[in-house]
Amino acid sequence: MTKEELLAKHGEPVRVLDHGHVRLIDVMGDDERVEQVARLSYGNGTRKVSETRSLLRYLIRHRHTSPLEQAVITLDMKMPIFVARQLVRHRTQSINELSGRYSEMPEEYYVPAEVYEQSTTNKQGRGEQAHPAMESSFRVNMRRSGEESFALYARLREEHVARETARIVLPLSTYTQWCTTMSLHNLLHMLELRLDHHAQWECRVYAEAIAKIVEDWCPIIWEAFVDYRLEAVTFSREEVKYIRERIAMDGLDLPNDDELTAKTHFSYRERGEFLLKLGVV
Amino acid sequence: MTKEELLAKHGEPVRVLDHGHVRLIDVMGDDERVEQVARLSYGNGTRKVSETRSLLRYLIRHRHTSPLEQAVITLDMKMPIFVARQLVRHRTQSINELSGRYSEMPEEYYVPAEVYEQSTTNKQGRGEQAHPAMESSFRVNMRRSGEESFALYARLREEHVARETARIVLPLSTYTQWCTTMSLHNLLHMLELRLDHHAQWECRVYAEAIAKIVEDWCPIIWEAFVDYRLEAVTFSREEVKYIRERIAMDGLDLPNDDELTAKTHFSYRERGEFLLKLGVV
């Protein structure tokens, strides 16, 4: 997809939650740029890996992430403040946020479409969906609370109270907006954390909206990111020991090249890496 | 002041605003450490500047800031979320904040002791104090709004709504708490911005509380910071041209060593630097 096609497809705001959005403003670099930079950096060392796809997958697999910093993206995002408060903690991005000291805050606040109970097993998460009757009552109360807060804000502003003071009565569900620029490397790191099922759902939907843009922007890197990071699993020292013993126990039918070729999409190089990890070579 | 004395003096929370605080947790390095590191780095080059004070003042004056990164501080801070949202933008610090997903938020929110009107000249600032009668009414309304938001929060929690969802009804005035670690260099940069009269007053009082700790922790660097950065003034190209012309116009009584010695506390080296800046040598 050319940059023009990318902007044509993602240059309009995509709705996220009830009043939020994600919109692509600009990109610099792409799969090909990352490849070129890696070849500059590793020079002769990359001659053997002749194809773009193989090289990019190799980089992601082996966490040679520095070439991913050469692709950069600028996004316009609108989200509730409690979401912004989580996303701002990714420090390696450049953010310019709407300032409530300079500007009147528009009356927009988030009311969840569905309300969930506290998880009984996960200290930071949500569990079952609330009973429909309760859910409806929760939503009514949250909306009323938002309306009252914004009504007070409006009254304070009418009485000329300083914007920087009046805004402090607004709820954490109030929408804010920012423009953020970050490298593909940092973006993927953020997505890895925010696409996780432990992330708050309201953050995750923003991560998902951004993921769709990245998939079109750098399709080869995205695919490798899914295979080698997003859906990869890290086993601890003890866990790996256990797995190796189990695989070894099977005696005769050790995984071999033929079997792996039949069952997986591994390249020759990846098969070798896998057998090494399993401790069977 | 030794580290023990420093912790004895600042290790208890100092109240800031109605429910907030700043508390010193730990420091590493001090004036002397910064001096030692500078001498390692500049080696022979620093032999001439024999005293600690002269060397440290030289570093600050000439923005050789890297040795200031070798002194590090950890603070415990409690502040309203709208203040935290401003301070978190200083990215070169390590923050661990109380999480509203894991923990119940205590019912503490900021109500300003004095309420100011929007400035008519400064888009981001406050102007005159509101009329006492109005001020009192504002405070009553803000308190009631806080109480209602926290009452809704409590009801939602009683009905087992997930903490991460219930909290979004809380106002931006709600108190949060964090532990932050940052280098003296980054701390001074933050203080420079947040002690400025353009900073929101509620941020400034936190900066002032921290400044008191720094003054005891690294007294020589702090003094130099005040002289060469906090109370220094930068004149643009055109402004400097104008100043030089004015100084030159005075003809016979150009500033000279005797005059400067009498009128200022300049060292010999600083006098030379000043005359160079004025363009009279």
Place this chain on the structure above:
Amino acid sequence: MTKEELLAKHGEPVRVLDHGHVRLIDVMGDDERVEQVARLSYGNGTRKVSETRSLLRYLIRHRHTSPLEQAVITLDMKMPIFVARQLVRHRTQSINELSGRYSEMPEEYYVPAEVYEQSTTNKQGRGEQAHPAMESSFRVNMRRSGEESFALYARLREEHVARETARIVLPLSTYTQWCTTMSLHNLLHMLELRLDHHAQWECRVYAEAIAKIVEDWCPIIWEAFVDYRLEAVTFSREEVKYIRERIAMDGLDLPNDDELTAKTHFSYRERGEFLLKLGVV
């Protein structure tokens, strides 16, 4: 200048030193983007500053630097290792450097066209140019030393010594190459330090080559950067006190609007700021 024009003009390597270069690979954002982001961020607060130029100059003058992070540049640079060692210390850039572990180092090393003596007053600088006869002899010796080092490198490589080991005999004058991506904000900060006359001359020429690109890329920001930062002068607390006294002493002819209008290019707003700095209002 459009991006296409920019790449047409600066997309070919510009020679720096005897074998180095600077080459523009890509940019994202420009004067206009920075303006748009600032308007998003400050919202209503920027309505009054109607023109692009006034707004951008205001941002630079008041060190509202965050919008400058929304413009990003990628450069290809080739420079001696001792220069690279200085530039790499600017940490807020993304660098991919040619690796001497992966690649054979080409026989290219820097021999200065002119040789200078150690400054007698500046511990870190150079003083007078060496006598022509001496200079010529220095250059011969440096060239011979480089040739011998590279000859040893070649012999070690012929005998199959690992690249990572063989390269350690090469001199600090050896050329390396990298691709770097950084924001305009960080680039201007780097240029401010490296265009300074205290910077090593061999670094300065790279900064100058980059400055030419920035001047075409973001002409309005560049002009403001020169006026308000590069050629601005910061006076310490004591120095400002002295200047204010001198200006005040002149009695009747205090600088006023008419005089400033005649002598400077100040806008109305800047005149007010200047008088404030001088303490005459």
Place this chain on the structure above:
Amino acid sequence: MTKEELLAKHGEPVRVLDHGHVRLIDVMGDDERVEQVARLSYGNGTRKVSETRSLLRYLIRHRHTSPLEQAVITLDMKMPIFVARQLVRHRTQSINELSGRYSEMPEEYYVPAEVYEQSTTNKQGRGEQAHPAMESSFRVNMRRSGEESFALYARLREEHVARETARIVLPLSTYTQWCTTMSLHNLLHMLELRLDHHAQWECRVYAEAIAKIVEDWCPIIWEAFVDYRLEAVTFSREEVKYIRERIAMDGLDLPNDDELTAKTHFSYRERGEFLLKLGVV
């Protein structure tokens, strides 16, 4: 180990390579501090994990790394420039390095005790040790080359050539020295990369010397780091699919609590996590 014991044990330079060293200058925070900060941050959420060790292992296992930024270390390191060039790329540290512009460089350069051939399979690595006769000749040549470079440096300095120019004839094997401050989080990330067998051996020995300090400084975190990161293995999406199939194939003897308890040191919680990863629950 108390801070005093730590400084007593590691406060003297430990020799690394022929002329280098690592020396502990200071630390702030430790296992216990990291625990306290995590409890502040996660609040009620950490009540259940009653012990320090369990909590710290949980943090490392789940990559909740931010509390690790609250422990900070300052090291004095002396190493060849080619090593420093690799280590400086870890940007999240504060470095003050000896400057060859200010100081005369002492005649110290690295000559490897053993010389290895280029690996035939690994583009960036070393393979077999060179034949003893060759090795000895290599070392003689490298030493002579170093002597000649330093002799030229001395001559240039005698003729008053500026230090910043004279130094460029010195080899990449020349020793430099720096003081570095970084958080435990960033240090562990650096060690993870530099303890790897793909890292150049001369970097690895510095990482190993630092690792010994960390092991005494934060023993519980270090143990968890070894178990969950250093000796952990990440399997890709396809690899995990294969492993799950293999484990499932074994039919009756699925790993269960009893077996895992007998074979591993897993806590109850870890057993559950492992079974989830294996897809057997």
